[in-house]
Amino acid sequence: MTEHEIREIVETQRKFFYTGAVLDVDYRIQALKKLQSCILKYENEINDAIKKDLGKSAFESYMCETGLVLSEISYMLKHVRKFSKEKTVLTPLAHFHSRSFKKPSPYGVVLIMSPWNYPFLLTIDPLVDAIAAGNTAVVKPSAYSPNTSEIMKKLIEECFDKEYVALVTGGRAENTCLLNEHFDYIFFTGSQTVGKEVMKCASSHLTPVTLELGGKSPCIVEKSANLKLAAKRIVFGKYLNCGQTCVAPDYIYCDKEIKDRLIEEIKQQIEKQFTTDALHNDHYGKIINRKHFDRICGLIDPSKVVCGGRSDADTLKIEPTLMDHVTFEDAVMQEEIFGPVLPVLTYDSLDEAIRKINSMAHPLALYIFTNSKAVARKVTSECGFGGGCINDTIIHLATSEMGFGGFGESGMGSYHGRDGFRTFSHYKSIVDKKTWLDLPMRYQPYSSLNEKLIHMFLK
Missing domain, CATH: 3.40.309.10 (Aldehyde Dehydrogenase; Chain A, domain 2)
Structure with a gap:
């Protein structure tokens, strides 16, 4: 895929994100159900592809890849409405009368880069979390597991329009083009060496990252x-x-x-x-x-x-x-x-x-x-x-x-379940200040009374 084609995908996804369609939790739920249905439809082909790439048996592929992805989808379908709700928190007395709340919001266009050792699980699992949180996604699997990449491409193209979820195949050239683009979040699983390069590229756009690396456990x-x-x-x-x-x-x-x-x-x-x-x-x-x-x-x-x-x-x-x-x-x-x-x-x-x-x-x-x-x-x-x-x-x-x-050299950030939803969400801290009352103590000119009131409220 060319640099122009990759840029076009990112720009198209950003335009689609700002239509607000993915902010609708029902839209996300339907997307997850469609993905779930497609995985079940192609389960045998997925197992065959993993077998060709890594020699895994169908039992091991289901136990360690397909089954875990289906479990994550089921979990998100059960909890995504609750996770997406605003959460009211206590408001300091000094802000009387107000409502304070945290509002989970998707980052926008996210990039998911996955490795070859668990090619299906480590690609689709974070995608499930990204979709549940309301993002659009560009997915880049490893070039070392081409058979699994091919069936995932078939599955994703059947489930989603490119403006919502797109899978990019290829090797280093495509990776470089993707990392030069401005994403709102990058999720990377792989080696420490490549992880450093991902973080370096992300820093040019101040893009937050999750790095799932490795080490000598x-x-x-x-x-x-x-x-x-x-x-x-x-x-x-x-x-x-x-x-x-x-x-x-x-x-x-x-x-x-x-x-x-x-x-x-x-x-x-x-x-x-x-x-x-x-x-x-x-x-x-x-x-x-x-x-x-x-x-x-x-x-x-x-x-x-x-x-x-x-x-x-x-x-x-x-x-x-x-x-x-x-x-x-x-x-x-x-x-x-x-x-x-x-x-x-x-x-x-x-x-x-x-x-x-x-x-x-x-x-x-x-x-x-x-x-x-x-x-x-x-x-x-x-x-x-x-x-x-x-x-x-x-x-x-x-x-x-x-x-x-991971932790330290083995990575940063986490995912799965609620933590996965949080990873792909930004929590906006919002105060809804009422208009029927306006305490005067914060305004100039300051007085000794104002000072006493401030001390009383903030202790």
Whole structure:
């Protein structure tokens, strides 16, 4: 798509936004229902497209993508009227007689840029929130997941006119053109490197942003943990989508006393969940492309592999891999892995582990496995991270009742449910001052009486 075509879409959407059509909550509800109906209509095609891009099974695609989007739509349909209402707040006595209220208002034309690892979920989920809040939207999915982009383009064009929602395909050239345009809000999910560029471009227009990034999310296993259950849940969270999940446990940080037992439990769970031949398991996905395949393989130190380690360049599959005797200086600990490789590191004391985690970039997620409430409270209170779980992995993002987002280097802002509506809304603070009474104390000339009254009202 050319620069001229992209500019035309943005200008057309801005004109449409200012007609006021999207301010009508009924209009938004009908749009969400149409989107819901279309997703159900093309569910099989969506699953097939995700399978082609990432090798996911239909079950995993529904569990982690389509189903979550449908859940978000259902949530918004149930709550959008309530979320859209003005909220009256207390008015100071000094403003007597007035009504103060907060009015949720859409930003206008928003840009949603999504990644390839969950191409349907991370594109349509924020779109649902943007529509519910009353915005128009330009959607730009990743060029690395072309099959999913194609079915989303078909779905969106069937549901919406371009003046309301438009999907732009392409690569870096299109991304650059989009970021040069003036949007009213930008929502980006992807790498920290690109996130910095998005923020830099947004600053030229003073456009607010939400950045959903990533990082090395630690999985702490404390010595009181149920190791069998911990291993089962860690293996699920780490190797889901072949490790290509922004909130996957990036590494295990465990008490040295229980490391060997934990490793044995993890090895058993890998075999149980993925069989002894994961490379030929139809329910186990693949790496998105050769570039990322080679990068991940380069992080594997064969001398430290205790499980897995094999790969197939023809199918872009890498076995669920476990590495022991890893240090923070190893290559695998220098970047977010974003693949099916799980290093195990140890600590001597929990305080040492907390200090080390806090010395690193703030992760998007943190997981703590323990049977001690005091330990769980200590870790979740003292460590800085976006969100996480106690005695589980991943599942904190699968609810519309809590916002999901990063912190520090792992991003800013959040979405899902009410938080998603708030992200795409500006809350106007308004005072409705009545005309039948006008207190004179604020006007000049000031007097000692005025001063006494001001002190009385503002204390």
